[in-house]
Amino acid sequence: xxxxxxxxxxxxxxxxxxxxxxxxxxxxxxxxxxxxxxxxxxxxxxxxxxxxxxxxxxxxxxxxxxxxxxxxxxxxxxxxxxxxxxxxxxxxxxxxxxxxxxxxxxxxxxxxxxxxxxxxxxxxxxxxxxxxxxxxxxxxxxxxxxxxxxxxxxxxxxxxxxxxxxxxxxxxxxxxxxxxxxxxxxxxxxxxxxxxxxxxxxxxxxxxxxxxxxxxxxxxxxxxxxxxxxxxxxxxxxxxxxxxxxxxxxxxxxxxxxxxxxxxxxxxxxxxxxxxxxxxxxxxxxxxxxxxxxxxxxxxxxxxxxxxxxxxxxxxxxxxxxxxxxxxxxxxxxxxxxxxxxxxxxxxxxxxxxxxxxxxxxxxxxxxxxxxxxxxxxxxxxxxxxxxxxxxxxxxxxxxxxxxxxxxxxxxxxxxxxxxxxxxxxx
Amino acid sequence: xxxxxxxxxxxxxxxxxxxxxxxxxxxxxxxxxxxxxxxxxxxxxxxxxxxxxxxxxxxxxxxxxxxxxxxxxxxxxxxxxxxxxxxxxxxxxxxxxxxxxxxxxxxxxxxxxxxxxxxxxxxxxxxxxxxxxxxxxxxxxxxxxxxxxxxxxxxxxxxxxxxxxxxxxxxxxxxxxxxxxxxxxxxxxxxxxxxxxxxxxxxxxxxxxxxxxxxxxxxxxxxxxxxxxxxxxxxxxxxxxxxxxxxxxxxxxxxxxxxxxxxxxxxxxxxxxxxxxxxxxxxxxxxxxxxxxxxxxxxxxxxxxxxxxxxxxxxxxxxxxxxxxxxxxxxxxxxxxxxxxxxxxxxxxxxxxxxxxxxxxxxxxxxxxxxxxxxxxxxxxxxxxxxxxxxxxxxxxxxxxxxxxxxxxxxxxxxxxxxxxxxxxxx
Numbered sequence: 001x002x003x004x005x006x007x008x009x010x011x012x013x014x015x016x017x018x019x020x021x022x023x024x025x026x027x028x029x030x031x032x033x034x035x036x037x038x039x040x041x042x043x044x045x046x047x048x049x050x051x052x053x054x055x056x057x058x059x060x061x062x063x064x065x066x067x068x069x070x071x072x073x074x075x076x077x078x079x080x081x082x083x084x085x086x087x088x089x090x091x092x093x094x095x096x097x098x099x100x101x102x103x104x105x106x107x108x109x110x111x112x113x114x115x116x117x118x119x120x121x122x123x124x125x126x127x128x129x130x131x132x133x134x135x136x137x138x139x140x141x142x143x144x145x146x147x148x149x150x151x152x153x154x155x156x157x158x159x160x161x162x163x164x165x166x167x168x169x170x171x172x173x174x175x176x177x178x179x180x181x182x183x184x185x186x187x188x189x190x191x192x193x194x195x196x197x198x199x200x201x202x203x204x205x206x207x208x209x210x211x212x213x214x215x216x217x218x219x220x221x222x223x224x225x226x227x228x229x230x231x232x233x234x235x236x237x238x239x240x241x242x243x244x245x246x247x248x249x250x251x252x253x254x255x256x257x258x259x260x261x262x263x264x265x266x267x268x269x270x271x272x273x274x275x276x277x278x279x280x281x282x283x284x285x286x287x288x289x290x291x292x293x294x295x296x297x298x299x300x301x302x303x304x305x306x307x308x309x310x311x312x313x314x315x316x317x318x319x320x321x322x323x324x325x326x327x328x329x330x331x332x333x334x335x336x337x338x339x340x341x342x343x344x345x346x347x348x349x350x351x352x353x354x355x356x357x358x359x360x361x362x363x364x365x366x367x368x369x370x371x372x373x374x375x376x377x378x379x380x381x382x383x384x385x386x387x388x389x390x391x392x393x394x395x396x397x398x399x400x401x402x403x404x405x406x407x408x409x410x411x412x413x414x415x416x417x418x419x420x421x422x423x424x425x426x427x
Numbered sequence: 428x429x430x431x432x433x434x435x436x437x438x439x440x441x442x443x444x445x446x447x448x449x450x451x452x453x454x455x456x457x458x459x460x461x462x463x464x465x466x467x468x469x470x471x472x473x474x475x476x477x478x479x480x481x482x483x484x485x486x487x488x489x490x491x492x493x494x495x496x497x498x499x500x501x502x503x504x505x506x507x508x509x510x511x512x513x514x515x516x517x518x519x520x521x522x523x524x525x526x527x528x529x530x531x532x533x534x535x536x537x538x539x540x541x542x543x544x545x546x547x548x549x550x551x552x553x554x555x556x557x558x559x560x561x562x563x564x565x566x567x568x569x570x571x572x573x574x575x576x577x578x579x580x581x582x583x584x585x586x587x588x589x590x591x592x593x594x595x596x597x598x599x600x601x602x603x604x605x606x607x608x609x610x611x612x613x614x615x616x617x618x619x620x621x622x623x624x625x626x627x628x629x630x631x632x633x634x635x636x637x638x639x640x641x642x643x644x645x646x647x648x649x650x651x652x653x654x655x656x657x658x659x660x661x662x663x664x665x666x667x668x669x670x671x672x673x674x675x676x677x678x679x680x681x682x683x684x685x686x687x688x689x690x691x692x693x694x695x696x697x698x699x700x701x702x703x704x705x706x707x708x709x710x711x712x713x714x715x716x717x718x719x720x721x722x723x724x725x726x727x728x729x730x731x732x733x734x735x736x737x738x739x740x741x742x743x744x745x746x747x748x749x750x751x752x753x754x755x756x757x758x759x760x761x762x763x764x765x766x767x768x769x770x771x772x773x774x775x776x777x778x779x780x781x782x783x784x785x786x787x788x789x790x791x792x793x794x795x796x797x798x799x800x801x802x803x804x805x806x807x808x809x810x811x812x813x814x815x816x817x818x819x820x821x822x823x824x825x826x827x828x829x830x831x832x833x834x835x836x837x838x839x840x841x842x843x844x845x846x847x848x849x850x851x852x853x854x
Binding site: 019023024123129130131133134135138139140141142143268271283284285286287288289290291292293294297298299300302303304306307308309310311314315318319320321324325 | 446560713716717719730731734
């Protein structure tokens with residue numbers, strides 16, 4: 001019976017790979033034939049690992065005629081992309097967690113897959129353990145999804161939650177997160193929003209059924225968020241989160257971005273804390289749904305990889321055309337709206353000289369530039385006789401807002417516009 | 428080309444049926460061949476409905492050789508069960524939203540389906556538009572799920588949310604809900620927990636891969652919840668929700684129930700308000716996830732029905748063995764734990780004579796009966812010189828708690844144990 005099992009080749013035995021191996025090693029449907037690692041002699045936290053499975057040459061896996069499913073968990077573009085292409089050309093189905101590869105080279109990848117009648121599944125690449133890709137492709141297939149708002153990066157959500165709870169500054173919390181292993185030594189990929197941008201690119205592509213170009217996704221990180229902004233947001237009924245969002249307008253233009261956002265406490269996303277991820281979708285006919293859960297980690301991410309493996313394994317042998325709903329059939333590239341042309345509400349924190357005319361002046365400048373204000377509050381006067389003014393605007397165009405900021409900053413009574421953060425628009 | 432479309436027979440053109448028809452009428456993969464209704468002459472809120480599709484004889488649909496997918500949206504056991512069985516015997520695949528039928532006759536239904544190599548899909552039967560059945564069966568297939576806590580009934584969640592927000596009593600909010608159409612004229616099925624019990628029966632069956640017997644599901648409704656309990660819960664950091672839960676212990680015994688519960692405000696479920704539904708799952712390797720969204724309504728529920736239809740349609744023509752992961756392969760019946768043997772925390776609201784010894788006495792009675800207390804607070808003294816005492820216990824066995832209540836109620840200083848509500852146990 002052993003030989004009837006479907007054979008898997010695993011490329012990468014890091015955190016997620018270990019979770020996949022541990023969970024699936026005794027499965028009765030699939031078995032590991034080979035596992036490619038960088039260094040066979042490296043000690044691994046896996047009980048009774050069958051060392052004879054290990055190879056340092058991933059080519060052995062993608063060219064092994066017995067292997068039917070290749071699981072790529074090394075990340076990055078090289079050599080993952082070439083390995084996957086070779087595997088596809090050899091008729092192997094792919095399971096990957098490689099968000100960067102999908103965002104940058106997804107189109108070519110899926111074309112090669114279709115040419116070879118293979119599937120590429122990637123549930124683990126977006127929001128870790130949360131079921132999102134397969135649901136969008138299958139049970140939500142009848143929907144026209146037109147909006148996504150999501151927390152897709154656990155590291156930044158952890159940092160923002162800690163800043164909020166402890167009132168501690170960004171730098172301190174980042175250091176603590178690095179010590180605890182929640183942030184990497186070079187945190188750029190997370191804190192500057194690259195990771196979330198990769199993920200929203202793929203998520204928007206499948207939700208809108210149009211290709212989103214990752215280099216046109218607006219991206220802004222969390223490193224400029226101040227504890228004063230956290231405090232002001234709380235008082236106004238908001239939490240500050242790094243939100244990856246995607247909207248499709250009536251004309252089919254896509255607005256896809258990653259940036260900090262003031263999220264209403266009435267919204268589910270405001271209550272997603274620490275390393276938890278969440279995806280809120282709006283569409284027709286479904287309305288609004290939110291899926292939340294662990295966005296990373298050995299076992300949660302393994303759950304998604306394994307789900308993909310089992311979905312492929314279940315149909316190998318019953319059909320020559322596996323998983324028709326999970327394939328990529330859209331080739332249209334979305335027209336993207338430039339961030340300057342988007343319409344948003346804004347939170348502004350302005351440091352000004354303590355002059356009683358200053359609030360009126362800000363109001364006048366805004367009005368002159370087509371910006372209506374929802375609220376303007378002089379929060380406190382500091383010891384150095386400066387005032388902190390918090391402004392929430394109504395919906396306005398980004399380019400109008402930017403021009404307004406320039407004018408405000410030139411004013412003699414204004415010291416600095418300290419923070420500009422976009423505010424969530426509820427339906 | 429028109430004739431190449433896969434033909435659907437729709438039984439029931441009520442709220443959900445209308446949503447399905449409106450959304451799918453111009454689909455390029457499927458088309459409606461016949462729609463069975465009780466009364467053809469009834470006016471319907473559907474633009475340019477093709478009246479020639481309507482029939483008052485559902486037998487025409489289940490016996491039509493051209494129809495490949497039968498969508499049953501009438502609910503109840505008769506005649507739905509017989510119609511579905513006939514359709515299956517005629518080789519038709521089934522999409523249904525019939526939670527009562529699944530809970531009571533699911534086993535026979537799935538057996539007939541397998542005998543005829545057909546699938547029965549029912550995403551819409553549980554939690555309306557929220558993707559939950561297909562995710563559990565597919566992308567979460569590698570998990571051992573051991574706990575579900577869910578809000579599965581929108582009517583009761585609406586009533587509890589309103590009671591909480593307005594401080595209004597149950598009877599008043601029920602009447603208002605009936606006027607607004609959120610509760611039925613006879614609300615029993617919702618407010619006494621029958622609807623949620625049907626849903627958790629099926630949800631636990633697929634999550635645990637063991638049949639749950641609906642008549643062994645403990646069920647308790649919301650009609651005894653008082654605004655005083657809401658207020659006390661809020662002060663203690665909880666919300667009161669009607670929770671459908673299912674747990675699998677280490678020995679594989681199932682504890683499945685529906686009853687009001689004090690849910691910690693730290694838990695996502697506490698923030699699920701009005702008619703929204705939510706399902707929290709815990710399992711290995713995934714950890715904890717929560718899926719939330721609209722639990723009912725024309726269009727959200729239609730989303731799930733349509734997802735099921737499209738999943739079937741996508742594989743008709745590519746394989747003779749459709750959707751292997753969506754089939755029912757488990758035949759073991761779960762051993763169920765009796766509610767008396769379950770371990771819970773409890774909230775008690777006790778009305779007592781205003782005697783300074785009474786708190787000590789309650790504490791002693793509890794200790795004598797193996798009940799440890801987390802807190803005991805005399806909340807206020809009423810004008811009639813009685814005291815309201817709020818107790819939160821530590822984990823204890825239900826039968827110990829019940830015996831304790833009997834003893835407390837016999838005490839000379841106790842007027843009444845006004846409320847006994849179980850309290851959520853966080854991991």
